[in-house]
Amino acid sequence: MKKSFLSTIAFAGAAAFALTACSSDSGETAEGSEDPGSAGDELITVGFAQTGSESGWRSANTESMQTAFSEENGFELIFNAADNDPAAQISAVRNFINQGVDAIVLAPIVEDGWDDVLQEAADADIPVILEDRTVSASEDLYEAWVGLDFYKEGVMAGEWAAEQFGDTPTRMVVLEGTTGSAPANDRAAGFNEAIAGTAIETIDSQTGDFTRDGGKAVMEGYIANYGIDNIDLLYAHNDDMGLGAIEAIEAAGGVPGEDITIITIDAVKDGMQALVDGKINFIVECNPLLGDLAAQLVKDVLAGEEVEKTVYVEDQTFTQEQAAEVIDSRLY
Numbered sequence: 001m002k003k004s005f006l007s008t009i010a011f012a013g014a015a016a017f018a019l020t021a022c023s024s025d026s027g028e029t030a031e032g033s034e035d036p037g038s039a040g041d042e043l044i045t046v047g048f049a050q051t052g053s054e055s056g057w058r059s060a061n062t063e064s065m066q067t068a069f070s071e072e073n074g075f076e077l078i079f080n081a082a083d084n085d086p087a088a089q090i091s092a093v094r095n096f097i098n099q100g101v102d103a104i105v106l107a108p109i110v111e112d113g114w115d116d117v118l119q120e121a122a123d124a125d126i127p128v129i130l131e132d133r134t135v136s137a138s139e140d141l142y143e144a145w146v147g148l149d150f151y152k153e154g155v156m157a158g159e160w161a162a163e164q165f166g167d168t169p170t171r172m173v174v175l176e177g178t179t180g181s182a183p184a185n186d187r188a189a190g191f192n193e194a195i196a197g198t199a200i201e202t203i204d205s206q207t208g209d210f211t212r213d214g215g216k217a218v219m220e221g222y223i224a225n226y227g228i229d230n231i232d233l234l235y236a237h238n239d240d241m242g243l244g245a246i247e248a249i250e251a252a253g254g255v256p257g258e259d260i261t262i263i264t265i266d267a268v269k270d271g272m273q274a275l276v277d278g279k280i281n282f283i284v285e286c287n288p289l290l291g292d293l294a295a296q297l298v299k300d301v302l303a304g305e306e307v308e309k310t311v312y313v314e315d316q317t318f319t320q321e322q323a324a325e326v327i328d329s330r331l332y
Protein backbone atom coordinates (compact mmCIF):
# COMPACT_ATOMS: atom_id res chain seq x y z
CA MET A 1 0.00 0.00 0.00
CA LYS A 2 2.60 2.51 1.00
CA LYS A 3 5.36 3.27 -1.45
CA SER A 4 8.52 4.82 -0.10
CA PHE A 5 8.38 8.24 -1.71
CA LEU A 6 12.15 8.82 -1.58
CA SER A 7 12.91 5.39 -3.04
CA THR A 8 10.44 6.18 -5.82
CA ILE A 9 12.38 9.37 -6.55
CA ALA A 10 15.70 7.46 -6.50
CA PHE A 11 14.26 4.78 -8.77
CA ALA A 12 12.92 7.32 -11.20
CA GLY A 13 16.34 9.02 -11.26
CA ALA A 14 18.13 5.74 -12.06
CA ALA A 15 15.45 4.78 -14.56
CA ALA A 16 15.81 8.09 -16.37
CA PHE A 17 18.95 6.83 -18.11
CA ALA A 18 17.30 3.62 -19.26
CA LEU A 19 13.88 5.14 -19.92
CA THR A 20 14.40 5.83 -23.67
CA ALA A 21 15.12 2.16 -24.37
CA CYS A 22 12.53 0.63 -22.04
CA SER A 23 9.41 2.77 -22.07
CA SER A 24 6.41 1.14 -23.67
CA ASP A 25 2.82 2.20 -24.19
CA SER A 26 1.69 -0.17 -21.46
CA GLY A 27 2.55 2.54 -18.95
CA GLU A 28 5.67 0.64 -17.94
CA THR A 29 8.92 2.46 -17.27
CA ALA A 30 12.43 1.03 -17.10
CA GLU A 31 12.94 -2.50 -15.69
CA GLY A 32 9.31 -3.46 -15.93
CA SER A 33 7.87 -1.43 -13.09
CA GLU A 34 4.64 0.46 -13.77
CA ASP A 35 3.71 4.09 -13.30
CA PRO A 36 1.81 4.34 -10.03
CA GLY A 37 -1.89 3.90 -10.61
CA SER A 38 -1.54 2.59 -14.14
CA ALA A 39 -3.56 -0.39 -15.30
CA GLY A 40 -2.74 -3.58 -13.40
CA ASP A 41 -0.81 -1.73 -10.68
CA GLU A 42 -1.89 -1.74 -7.03
CA LEU A 43 -4.07 1.20 -6.00
CA ILE A 44 -2.54 4.44 -4.76
CA THR A 45 -3.87 5.09 -1.28
CA VAL A 46 -4.64 8.79 -0.81
CA GLY A 47 -5.82 10.50 2.36
CA PHE A 48 -7.93 13.53 1.43
CA ALA A 49 -8.49 16.10 4.21
CA GLN A 50 -11.42 18.27 3.08
CA THR A 51 -12.53 21.42 4.98
CA GLY A 52 -16.09 20.19 5.56
CA SER A 53 -19.37 20.83 3.73
CA GLU A 54 -19.83 24.55 4.42
CA SER A 55 -21.00 25.69 0.99
CA GLY A 56 -22.26 24.75 -2.45
CA TRP A 57 -18.74 25.34 -3.71
CA ARG A 58 -17.39 22.77 -1.24
CA SER A 59 -19.93 20.17 -2.34
CA ALA A 60 -18.89 20.63 -5.99
CA ASN A 61 -15.21 20.44 -5.02
CA THR A 62 -15.73 17.26 -2.99
CA GLU A 63 -17.62 15.64 -5.87
CA SER A 64 -14.84 16.57 -8.28
CA MET A 65 -12.19 15.11 -5.98
CA GLN A 66 -14.07 11.89 -5.25
CA THR A 67 -14.70 11.35 -8.97
CA ALA A 68 -11.04 11.90 -9.85
CA PHE A 69 -9.64 9.78 -7.01
CA SER A 70 -11.73 6.74 -7.96
CA GLU A 71 -10.67 3.10 -7.98
CA GLU A 72 -11.00 2.97 -11.76
CA ASN A 73 -8.48 5.81 -11.92
CA GLY A 74 -6.08 3.79 -9.75
CA PHE A 75 -6.82 5.21 -6.30
CA GLU A 76 -8.10 4.09 -2.94
CA LEU A 77 -9.46 7.31 -1.38
CA ILE A 78 -9.69 7.78 2.37
CA PHE A 79 -11.91 10.86 2.80
CA ASN A 80 -12.23 13.10 5.84
CA ALA A 81 -14.38 16.26 6.13
CA ALA A 82 -13.36 18.34 9.15
CA ASP A 83 -16.59 20.33 9.60
CA ASN A 84 -14.64 23.61 9.28
CA ASP A 85 -12.64 22.72 12.43
CA PRO A 86 -8.88 23.35 11.91
CA ALA A 87 -7.83 21.17 14.88
CA ALA A 88 -9.90 18.26 13.60
CA GLN A 89 -8.36 18.67 10.15
CA ILE A 90 -4.81 18.51 11.56
CA SER A 91 -5.79 15.34 13.43
CA ALA A 92 -7.14 13.85 10.20
CA VAL A 93 -3.82 14.48 8.44
CA ARG A 94 -1.95 12.94 11.39
CA ASN A 95 -4.18 9.87 11.13
CA PHE A 96 -3.38 9.55 7.43
CA ILE A 97 0.33 9.59 8.31
CA ASN A 98 -0.18 6.88 10.93
CA GLN A 99 -2.12 4.81 8.40
CA GLY A 100 0.87 5.00 6.05
CA VAL A 101 -1.00 6.35 3.03
CA ASP A 102 0.92 6.83 -0.22
CA ALA A 103 0.00 10.53 -0.50
CA ILE A 104 -2.05 13.19 1.26
CA VAL A 105 -4.26 15.78 -0.44
CA LEU A 106 -5.25 18.72 1.76
CA ALA A 107 -7.69 21.63 1.38
CA PRO A 108 -6.52 23.58 4.46
CA ILE A 109 -9.31 25.39 6.32
CA VAL A 110 -6.90 28.07 7.53
CA GLU A 111 -3.41 29.13 6.45
CA ASP A 112 -1.60 28.82 9.78
CA GLY A 113 -0.80 25.90 12.12
CA TRP A 114 0.39 23.38 9.49
CA ASP A 115 4.18 23.37 9.98
CA ASP A 116 4.39 20.51 12.50
CA VAL A 117 2.07 17.98 10.86
CA LEU A 118 3.43 18.71 7.37
CA GLN A 119 6.94 18.10 8.74
CA GLU A 120 5.69 14.78 10.18
CA ALA A 121 4.38 13.85 6.71
CA ALA A 122 7.75 14.72 5.18
CA ASP A 123 9.57 12.67 7.83
CA ALA A 124 7.31 9.74 6.92
CA ASP A 125 8.11 10.15 3.19
CA ILE A 126 4.47 10.93 2.44
CA PRO A 127 4.08 13.67 -0.20
CA VAL A 128 1.40 16.32 0.36
CA ILE A 129 -0.52 18.06 -2.40
CA LEU A 130 -2.57 21.16 -1.50
CA GLU A 131 -5.82 21.76 -3.37
CA ASP A 132 -7.98 24.88 -3.22
CA ARG A 133 -6.58 26.85 -0.27
CA THR A 134 -2.94 27.49 0.69
CA VAL A 135 -0.88 27.40 3.90
CA SER A 136 1.68 29.78 5.44
CA ALA A 137 4.07 26.88 6.09
CA SER A 138 7.25 26.57 4.02
CA GLU A 139 6.59 25.42 0.46
CA ASP A 140 9.28 22.78 1.05
CA LEU A 141 6.65 20.96 3.12
CA TYR A 142 4.32 20.24 0.21
CA GLU A 143 4.92 19.10 -3.36
CA ALA A 144 2.42 21.33 -5.17
CA TRP A 145 -0.73 23.43 -4.80
CA VAL A 146 -3.59 23.57 -7.30
CA GLY A 147 -6.28 26.20 -6.94
CA LEU A 148 -7.50 29.68 -7.73
CA ASP A 149 -6.00 33.14 -7.44
CA PHE A 150 -8.09 34.52 -4.57
CA TYR A 151 -6.34 37.89 -4.62
CA LYS A 152 -7.22 38.32 -8.32
CA GLU A 153 -10.80 37.30 -7.57
CA GLY A 154 -10.96 40.11 -5.00
CA VAL A 155 -9.47 42.56 -7.48
CA MET A 156 -12.03 41.62 -10.16
CA ALA A 157 -14.87 42.09 -7.67
CA GLY A 158 -13.47 45.42 -6.47
CA GLU A 159 -12.88 46.71 -9.99
CA TRP A 160 -16.55 46.12 -10.82
CA ALA A 161 -17.60 47.91 -7.63
CA ALA A 162 -15.28 50.85 -8.41
CA GLU A 163 -16.70 51.01 -11.94
CA GLN A 164 -20.30 51.04 -10.64
CA PHE A 165 -19.88 53.44 -7.74
CA GLY A 166 -16.63 55.30 -8.47
CA ASP A 167 -16.91 58.75 -6.86
CA THR A 168 -20.41 58.25 -5.46
CA PRO A 169 -20.28 58.07 -1.65
CA THR A 170 -21.13 54.38 -1.05
CA ARG A 171 -21.67 52.61 2.28
CA MET A 172 -20.50 48.98 2.02
CA VAL A 173 -20.83 46.04 4.36
CA VAL A 174 -18.68 42.91 3.92
CA LEU A 175 -19.37 39.23 4.70
CA GLU A 176 -15.91 37.73 5.16
CA GLY A 177 -15.08 34.08 4.61
CA THR A 178 -13.67 31.82 7.33
CA THR A 179 -11.30 33.83 9.54
CA GLY A 180 -7.67 32.97 8.77
CA SER A 181 -8.45 31.23 5.48
CA ALA A 182 -6.51 32.13 2.34
CA PRO A 183 -9.63 33.06 0.33
CA ALA A 184 -10.91 35.38 3.07
CA ASN A 185 -7.52 37.07 3.48
CA ASP A 186 -6.79 37.44 -0.21
CA ARG A 187 -10.28 38.33 -1.44
CA ALA A 188 -10.36 41.16 1.11
CA ALA A 189 -6.89 42.41 0.15
CA GLY A 190 -7.55 42.29 -3.60
CA PHE A 191 -10.92 44.04 -3.29
CA ASN A 192 -9.53 46.79 -1.05
CA GLU A 193 -6.67 47.41 -3.49
CA ALA A 194 -9.16 47.78 -6.35
CA ILE A 195 -11.43 50.27 -4.54
CA ALA A 196 -8.58 52.40 -3.17
CA GLY A 197 -9.23 56.06 -3.99
CA THR A 198 -12.96 55.57 -4.61
CA ALA A 199 -15.78 56.87 -2.38
CA ILE A 200 -16.68 53.33 -1.27
CA GLU A 201 -16.55 53.23 2.54
CA THR A 202 -16.53 49.94 4.47
CA ILE A 203 -18.91 50.58 7.38
CA ASP A 204 -18.70 46.99 8.71
CA SER A 205 -16.96 43.71 7.96
CA GLN A 206 -17.56 40.43 9.81
CA THR A 207 -17.16 36.72 9.06
CA GLY A 208 -20.09 34.58 8.00
CA ASP A 209 -17.75 31.55 7.84
CA PHE A 210 -18.64 30.89 4.17
CA THR A 211 -22.07 29.52 5.17
CA ARG A 212 -25.61 30.66 4.29
CA ASP A 213 -26.66 30.67 7.93
CA GLY A 214 -23.59 32.72 8.81
CA GLY A 215 -24.23 35.22 6.04
CA LYS A 216 -27.90 35.54 7.01
CA ALA A 217 -27.16 36.09 10.71
CA VAL A 218 -24.49 38.73 10.11
CA MET A 219 -26.66 40.53 7.53
CA GLU A 220 -29.55 40.58 10.01
CA GLY A 221 -27.20 42.33 12.42
CA TYR A 222 -26.12 44.85 9.77
CA ILE A 223 -29.76 45.65 8.95
CA ALA A 224 -30.59 46.04 12.65
CA ASN A 225 -27.56 48.32 13.22
CA TYR A 226 -27.64 50.46 10.09
CA GLY A 227 -31.01 49.98 8.36
CA ILE A 228 -31.37 48.87 4.75
CA ASP A 229 -31.56 52.50 3.59
CA ASN A 230 -28.04 53.11 4.95
CA ILE A 231 -26.40 50.17 3.18
CA ASP A 232 -25.65 50.63 -0.52
CA LEU A 233 -23.37 47.67 -1.28
CA LEU A 234 -22.71 44.18 0.04
CA TYR A 235 -19.49 42.34 -0.82
CA ALA A 236 -19.76 38.67 0.20
CA HIS A 237 -16.64 36.46 -0.09
CA ASN A 238 -18.82 33.61 -1.44
CA ASP A 239 -22.24 32.98 -2.98
CA ASP A 240 -23.59 31.09 0.02
CA MET A 241 -23.16 34.00 2.42
CA GLY A 242 -24.66 36.29 -0.23
CA LEU A 243 -27.68 33.97 -0.52
CA GLY A 244 -28.10 34.05 3.25
CA ALA A 245 -27.92 37.85 3.16
CA ILE A 246 -30.62 37.92 0.47
CA GLU A 247 -32.94 36.02 2.84
CA ALA A 248 -32.26 38.61 5.57
CA ILE A 249 -32.81 41.58 3.23
CA GLU A 250 -36.10 40.16 1.93
CA ALA A 251 -37.28 39.28 5.47
CA ALA A 252 -36.71 42.96 6.38
CA GLY A 253 -38.80 44.10 3.41
CA GLY A 254 -35.85 45.08 1.23
CA VAL A 255 -35.20 44.27 -2.44
CA PRO A 256 -31.78 42.58 -2.89
CA GLY A 257 -29.98 43.66 -6.05
CA GLU A 258 -31.86 46.97 -6.03
CA ASP A 259 -31.94 48.47 -2.49
CA ILE A 260 -28.54 46.89 -1.87
CA THR A 261 -26.14 46.02 -4.71
CA ILE A 262 -24.61 42.59 -4.07
CA ILE A 263 -21.27 41.20 -5.28
CA THR A 264 -20.26 37.61 -4.51
CA ILE A 265 -17.58 35.08 -5.48
CA ASP A 266 -17.92 31.41 -6.56
CA ALA A 267 -20.58 31.25 -9.34
CA VAL A 268 -22.18 28.02 -8.07
CA LYS A 269 -25.61 27.12 -9.45
CA ASP A 270 -27.70 28.83 -6.73
CA GLY A 271 -25.58 31.97 -6.90
CA MET A 272 -25.89 32.14 -10.69
CA GLN A 273 -29.66 31.68 -10.41
CA ALA A 274 -29.88 34.60 -7.97
CA LEU A 275 -27.80 36.62 -10.46
CA VAL A 276 -30.21 35.74 -13.27
CA ASP A 277 -33.11 36.66 -10.96
CA GLY A 278 -31.58 40.11 -10.29
CA LYS A 279 -30.95 39.48 -6.57
CA ILE A 280 -27.17 39.48 -7.03
CA ASN A 281 -25.52 42.04 -9.34
CA PHE A 282 -22.08 40.57 -10.14
CA ILE A 283 -20.29 37.27 -9.47
CA VAL A 284 -16.62 36.35 -9.80
CA GLU A 285 -16.19 32.65 -10.56
CA CYS A 286 -14.03 30.36 -8.42
CA ASN A 287 -13.80 27.02 -10.20
CA PRO A 288 -14.21 24.06 -7.77
CA LEU A 289 -13.47 21.34 -10.35
CA LEU A 290 -9.89 20.64 -9.21
CA GLY A 291 -10.06 16.83 -8.89
CA ASP A 292 -8.41 15.80 -12.16
CA LEU A 293 -5.51 18.23 -11.71
CA ALA A 294 -4.97 17.08 -8.12
CA ALA A 295 -5.07 13.40 -9.10
CA GLN A 296 -2.53 13.90 -11.89
CA LEU A 297 -0.24 15.78 -9.50
CA VAL A 298 -0.36 12.84 -7.08
CA LYS A 299 0.51 10.35 -9.83
CA ASP A 300 3.32 12.55 -11.19
CA VAL A 301 4.82 13.11 -7.74
CA LEU A 302 4.73 9.40 -6.87
CA ALA A 303 6.31 8.62 -10.24
CA GLY A 304 9.17 10.90 -9.28
CA GLU A 305 8.38 13.46 -11.93
CA GLU A 306 9.06 17.17 -11.57
CA VAL A 307 5.81 19.11 -10.96
CA GLU A 308 4.97 22.79 -10.87
CA LYS A 309 4.80 24.07 -7.29
CA THR A 310 1.77 26.25 -8.13
CA VAL A 311 -0.99 25.34 -10.60
CA TYR A 312 -3.58 28.11 -11.06
CA VAL A 313 -7.01 27.47 -12.58
CA GLU A 314 -8.43 30.45 -14.50
CA ASP A 315 -11.58 32.25 -13.33
CA GLN A 316 -14.09 34.51 -15.13
CA THR A 317 -16.79 37.01 -14.10
CA PHE A 318 -20.52 37.24 -14.74
CA THR A 319 -23.04 40.07 -15.02
CA GLN A 320 -26.76 39.33 -14.83
CA GLU A 321 -27.00 39.24 -18.62
CA GLN A 322 -24.01 36.92 -19.00
CA ALA A 323 -25.36 34.56 -16.33
CA ALA A 324 -28.65 34.20 -18.21
CA GLU A 325 -26.71 33.10 -21.31
CA VAL A 326 -24.64 30.37 -19.64
CA ILE A 327 -26.55 29.10 -16.59
CA ASP A 328 -28.08 26.09 -18.34
CA SER A 329 -24.72 24.85 -19.64
CA ARG A 330 -22.62 25.13 -16.50
CA LEU A 331 -21.07 22.06 -14.86
CA TYR A 332 -21.70 23.13 -11.25
Ligand code: GZL
Nearest residue numbers: 054055057058132183210238
Ligand atom coordinates in the same frame (compact mmCIF):
# COMPACT_ATOMS: atom_id res chain seq x y z
C1 GZL B 1 -12.39 28.96 -2.53
C2 GZL B 1 -12.93 28.07 -1.43
C3 GZL B 1 -14.02 28.78 -0.68
C4 GZL B 1 -15.24 29.12 -1.52
C5 GZL B 1 -16.32 28.94 -0.51
O1 GZL B 1 -11.46 28.26 -3.29
O2 GZL B 1 -11.90 27.71 -0.53
O3 GZL B 1 -14.45 27.90 0.37
O4 GZL B 1 -15.24 30.40 -2.08
C6 GZL B 1 -15.86 27.67 0.18
O5 GZL B 1 -17.62 28.83 -1.03
O6 GZL B 1 -16.53 27.44 1.36
